[in-house]
Amino acid sequence: MGAVRKIAKEYEIGDKAVDSLINELAAKTAAPEVAPFLREILTTVVKLGKESRDRGDLKLVNNTLKELRYSFKIFSPYREVKKVIIFGSARSKKSSAEYKMAEEFSRKLTEKSYMVVTGGGPGVMEAGNKGAKSGKDFALNIRLPFEQKPNPYIDEKERLINFKYFFTRKLIFVKETDATVLFPGGFGTNDEGFEMLTLIQTGKSKPRPIVLMEPSGGAYWVDWKRFVDDHLLKSGFISKEDFSLFRIINNVDEAIKYIEDFYRVYHSLRYVSGLTVIRLNKKLTDKTLSFLNQEFKDILTGGAISVSPATKEEVERKEYPELPRLIMNFNMHDYGRLLEMIGVINSD
Secondary structure, three states: OHHHHHHHHHOOOOOHHHHHHHHHHHHHHOOOOOHHHHHHHHHHHHHHHHHOOOHHHHHHHHHHHHHHHHHHHHHHHHOOOOEEEEEOOOOOOOOOHHHHHHHHHHHHHHOOOOEEEEOOOOOHHHHHHHHOOOOOEEEEEEOOOOOOOOOOOOOOHHHEEEEOOHHHHHHHHHHOOOEEEEOOOOHHHHHHHHHHHHHHHOOOOOOOOEEEEOOOOOOHHHHHHHHHHHHHHOOOOOOHHHHHHOEEEOOHHHHHHHHHHHOOOEEEEEEEOOEEEEEEOOOOOHHHHHHHHHHOHHHEOOOOOEEEOOOHHHHHOOOOOOOOEEEEOEOOOOHHHHHHHHHHHHOO
């Protein structure tokens, strides 16, 4: 926390009177543990006002902050509930196999205390909201000049968020969910799917289950995977371990089991002072720990995978200090292998 305050203190307008007003406002409107961050935000806003006379720039920042603030407010009470984002075509008919499958998936998933998040529109998104138990779904709608109006199955209007920008909507999709399920779709579905894979592959998003889903007999994801294999893998643009980032599944119950199993032993991941900390729902056996060190030493920059209590930073921030942990010097590169390691952890 001290390092944060030091950085915040150095980030100033340079006008003592203005900096003093910002400090006073931050102190009066924020809790002590977050006041340094609010101070930086206010400083950035003032800098924008001093440096830019472009109305378009300021409207962009203004709308972005408003959308993020409101989204955080809506999701904040539900942060401890696991959520699954459902992507898929807005043009899927009610009679289509993928619509019916998405509806069944959402119904069965929310019966297991999960919540679902959809894009709020028609097609597969509508099926996700329609299938969800009452009070168990969110809808993140995008305002478009055509095609996408909120579907009629969003029961709780306070959990419907209308976005102006795709980038803020996509950020909330990722930030507020714990698993991703993609049904067949068009450019938007592929964009969201590839972005999710990219974020995990590059470590910009924490590990999560990604399910590519369609009814048995469908060829959409099989053909998609063939393209990835023939043109991305064989050209050297990705590695074979990247195929561990996702799984193609043709059965609702199997997809739900895969998501549940992903968090059976693995809880969450955190980077602390150069170390990768893996939080667990239970202690691993010595046999599994030994196997991890043998099988996954290639993703370490040194040392071993070892058991650890909560780090000082986690304790100070009350980040699950009661959970057992593993720590390691992960190379911050082989995220496909990291997903494989999480699979082994969950088999303990």
